[in-house]
Amino acid sequence: MEAAVEYESQRLSMVAEQIARRGVNDRGVLEAMRQVPRHCFVPPEYQDIAYSDGPLPIGEGQTISQPYIVALMTEQLHLRGGETVLDIGTGSGYQAAILARLARQVHTIERYPLLAERARAALAAVGIHNVQVHVGDGSGGLPEFAPYQGIVLAAAAPRVPQPLLEQLSEGGRLVLPVGGWAGQTLETWQRCGEVYDCEQVLPVAFVPLRGEYGWKGHEWQRDE
Ligand code: SAH
Numbered sequence: 001m002e003a004a005v006e007y008e009s010q011r012l013s014m015v016a017e018q019i020a021r022r023g024v025n026d027r028g029v030l031e032a033m034r035q036v037p038r039h040c041f042v043p044p045e046y047q048d049i050a051y052s053d054g055p056l057p058i059g060e061g062q063t064i065s066q067p068y069i070v071a072l073m074t075e076q077l078h079l080r081g082g083e084t085v086l087d088i089g090t091g092s093g094y095q096a097a098i099l100a101r102l103a104r105q106v107h108t109i110e111r112y113p114l115l116a117e118r119a120r121a122a123l124a125a126v127g128i129h130n131v132q133v134h135v136g137d138g139s140g141g142l143p144e145f146a147p148y149q150g151i152v153l154a155a156a157a158p159r160v161p162q163p164l165l166e167q168l169s170e171g172g173r174l175v176l177p178v179g180g181w182a183g184q185t186l187e188t189w190q191r192c193g194e195v196y197d198c199e200q201v202l203p204v205a206f207v208p209l210r211g212e213y214g215w216k217g218h219e220w221q222r223d224e
Helices: 003-020 027-035 044-049 067-076 094-100 113-125 162-166
Strands: 056-059 062-064 084-088 105-110 131-135 148-153 168-180 183-192 195-204
Touching (some): 027 094, 044 056, 067 094, 067 168, 067 183, 067 195, 094 105, 094 113, 105 113, 113 131, 162 168
Parallel strands (some): 105 131, 148 168
Antiparallel strands (some): 168 183
């Protein structure tokens, strides 16, 4: 089979077996996951397993998240198409690419310049032009472009960073993993005036958030 056709068939199976079967049912999200070529966002040596049911290494000790988790976090934002969204922890750029199909404008921020550069190249290669990739510490958000109707954070924070809540627009939603090395919970926060509702979604395992509102090096370790 030709490679592109083979990858498409793997992508359809990924959506049916890993994502829809586990309960993600937002049609826009499922369609975006069927369309974005995940193999274009992983290093060449992993392209053949790009559609497998787990995270994969992308360099700098970081990972591209499991497809199901990307779908679930995206679904939590309830996007309708007109939003400005912030994606913190660009990594491979894959989550940003999914968001780009569902929102008007995506800002994404990554602390490793090399990963940001590769993500920019991958997004351009697949023809996505409504994502702006920034380099820097995104643990306190990106106030220049706020407010956001949705914010996704793909690295575990010790607690919800207050600036992220403040950068949400009215009714806006933030999804992030909260916790440490030993365990984390995916949380969704929604702004209702000056009150923020929090829902705990499920246990997860992410790389640490670094930077001002993240974990300091020595704090992220096994308790012995
Ligand atoms: N969304 C990514 C997942 C990347 S893993 C994808 O689809 O591939 C999380 C990323 O967060 C890593 O690339 C890591 O370098 C980045 N990160 C961690 N702390 C950060 C911070 N304070 N600011 C910006 N990026 C950060």
